[in-house]
């Protein structure tokens with residue numbers, strides 16, 4: 742198994758992360774559904790239900806990957822003015838365009854830690870299962886805050902570091918890397934799932950960081966033994 746370079750440091754190289762996702766891009770949606778027993782769509786919908794979007798909102802899907810979150814957003818909120826999907830793994834992003842025929846979307850290859858947008862341009866920022874992948878997740882939260890308009894909303898969906906019941910911990914630590922390798926035929930990408938969670942933070946720590954950044958009206962929705970957590974905050 743290939744392990745991340747500088748495994749003893751707090752996060753691996755961004756190029757290593759990007760390569761992992763570029764390699765599994767064509768299988769990503771299918772393997773995600775298999776490994777979560779189809780629950781991943783429901784988790785995304787749960788987060789989107791917590792949103793209170795403005796009419797004709799301009800939305801950023803940060804680390805959009807194959808665009809599943811943006812696709813569901815547009816289905817739930819068809820009056821959205823525009824959704825910008827940003828990711829640094831161009832092969833992940835390349836899976837997305839067929840999902841948006843004739844819809845107001847824009848694709849940007851870019852870095853979540855240095856967003857290529859001015860301040861205060863988005864009404865909503867979405868970030869699905871990505872904060873633990875970006876390396877400096879605090880910097881990503883600061884960037885989300887910067888690009889939001891005053892009163893705009895950030896919605897984060899993540900697998901945080903939580904004290905799961907033993908069978909759940911076993912499934913995530915042992916079964917996910919094994920089944921991920923089997924389904925995706927990639928030797929290492931799914932070993933990164935438990936490792937990235939271990940290197941990440943608890944939901945509480947993410948909430949504290951959002952608060953420290955300036956987010957208000959913070960809400961948290963835990964799903965299935967806190968395997969997945971939606972965190973919502975407003976730019977004060």
Ligand SMILES: C[S@@+](CC[C@H](N)C(=O)[O-])C[C@H]1O[C@@H](n2cnc3c(N)ncnc32)[C@H](O)[C@@H]1O
Pocket residue numbers: 755758759762803804805806807808809810827828829830833851852853854868869870871874875876
């Ligand atoms: C687990 S996938 C999640 C994709 C999608 N949001 C979803 O809900 O399925 C994580 C994504 O984060 C992207 N990513 C990680 N670090 C990034 C960074 N610094 N800048 C931009 N994208 C990044 C990866 O390329 C990958 O597509």
